[in-house]
Amino acid sequence: MRVLVVGAGIGGLAVANGLIGAGHRVAIFEHADALRTTGAGITVWSNGTAALRELGVAGVEDSGRVLRSLRSLTRSGRTLWEADLGAVTERLGSPTVQIPRRVLTARLAAALPDGVLHFGRQVTGVIEHPDRVELEFADGERVAGDVVIGADGQRSAVRRAVLGGGPARPTGWASWQGLTTSDLPVAHGHRTLNIAGRHAHCGLIPTGGGLLHWWFDMPWREGDPVLSVAQLRRAFRGWPEPVEALLDSVTDDDLGFFPHIRHRVPRVWGGPRTTLLGDAAHAMPPAVAQAANQTLEDAWLLTRFLTGVGGDPEPVLRAYERHRRPRAAKVSRTAALTSVQRNTPLQRLARFPGWLATHTQVATLRAGSNVLHGLAHPTPAPA
Template sequence: MDVVIIGAGIGGLALANGLVADGHRVRVLERAPGPRTDGAAVTIFGNGAAAAAGLGVPLDGLGGDVETLEFRTQDGRPFARADLRVARRHTGFGVATVPRAAILERFAGALPAQTVRYGCAVSDPRVGPEGVTVAGESADVLVGADGYRSVVRRAVLDGAPAIRNGWVSWQGLTRSLPELAGDVHARCLVGPAGLCGLMPAGAGLLQWWFDVPASPPDDGAVLAWLRTRFASYAEPVGELLAGLDESDVQPYPHVLHRVPARWGTGPATLLGDAAHAFPPSQAQGANQALEDAWLLRRALGTPGDPATALRRYERIRSRRVRRISRLAASEVTNLPPGPLTRLAGRLLTPALTGRLHLATIRQCSSVLNDDRP
């Protein structure tokens, strides 16, 4: 089968590896002039790690392992703690924070030469009953893995853009707070100003972000604005902000797509944010893209009409991803804890909290449930 994938992000490159291993002819068209090195890090949970391994590109050895995740109030008092080692015991895969560029490098490096074509912007993909035409070339199947502003989504589904909900993550990946960066414990401080997250990302790097429901002043002085906004938060928030430069801070707007049961038409479909962009508050964006790639590979490996296989893939994944999309859209983890949250934090052990978190992930996982299209 001849497959064209639009977008050389995590999901697109992961899918390409799985399809190449199955003997398909694969072309990945990417508008960027070269491999992407922008972006900070992503947290890979057991479902994403299992999907990557199932696609033939395991993420072993990348990033920094995360064994515990602790939530604290703005004054530094803990109110919830999760033991993430539960994931490894139950799935065989742990939790790690991995620089996005490192994942892309591994995925692209595992592909045959010339599989990825950089500097190839696609503006008008055409889909017919018997195949697709992209950039003047024909193919049997088209996969849009080109992000929440997807050209393919507009062509095969609808023109409705992903909607911003007002929240923005101001994030970065730097050599900051070496004691925390070299540890296996992650920390989030949440209060009226928003949430500050701190996660070790390996090799002395720290992934940090500030989730806020407001916009900085028009003068572009984002760092000064963050320092003022989070001035009342306990250390090490102030120490982190004091050591950053303006160029360290990157915006990541929180957007949300409607997640329909059908993601395409004929021999065309979508993957990752092109199908179901949602806020990063549950850290499942990259994991769900890997889940999509894992199940889509299975679907295209079944005999019969590719379009029929794509619709089966979409029905299964849409049911799974709607659950995590709704939870992420609530931004619940970015809000100060209420009385019930504090009570649950006192009653639940870290191990039980870890098991509850894994149960939530399992509900939105195709790979952990061995879904078959």
């Protein structure tokens, strides 16, 4: 089949690798003029590295930092718990890796044959026919294929054209984050450090090559100020080391600001010849670091279901969505526990030190375990 993928982010590149390996002809259309080179780090949990391996992209640990431990502290510095990720890797056969987003994107793109990627192509419409589907572009051109996959993020043009509805909605929280070279010992180890306060959270994750991915989460609504590094220093004064040392070492130029958003996960993700994956279907807050991993699960399962399909794709697309929706929705709900509006019952519950961080991070580990079991014992694709 000829498959048209909209979006050259992690999901679009990953599913293209899988589908090309399965014998399909694939073209990716990206509205930007080049691959994205911004962003901080991505935690690719065991479910994500397993999915990448199944898609033909192995060895990502060589481009990032293998994580062996996950430690969670309270605002006062008391240890809540520590998870042995090395034991998880040994048991499940797939590591947890922290990697710069730009490095993972470049690696996925480099694995594609020449001529697959098409930049500067803004999709404005999706037109379905009984025997084909067409993408319409801003310059008026149309391109036809057998299937369209919307991998174009939270503002998905494919989702808007096929399903309608509004964009992802803010949750009431935001992240201030960065990826910087650091001399701090945490940047050169293999342990993630998460610290949970009553009204704020932060984390530090070694990302390889002396790089440190750091983030600060706090309640935020449209119209609230976007904090500077100086304001973050005041807000996190007195937090356990090395938080203050980190903030003393960075500048506003290092700081990225990302409001948390969440999409309603629809029951059906497309039309007779269209479907969605990743943030286009289920954008979620970063609380359990699963957004990219859920995207990779989508790419793996969609590739599996489309393998060998040459006729009517609709039954296969709907089967893929039925299998993915419950899990994606569950992970999204879990992530939303730390990204709720202020003064809701969940937010009041989060004031008990460490409860929320513990709940969401343990859920992440369980998610990796469950999905890796699914990769080892995959559901047969429909005939």
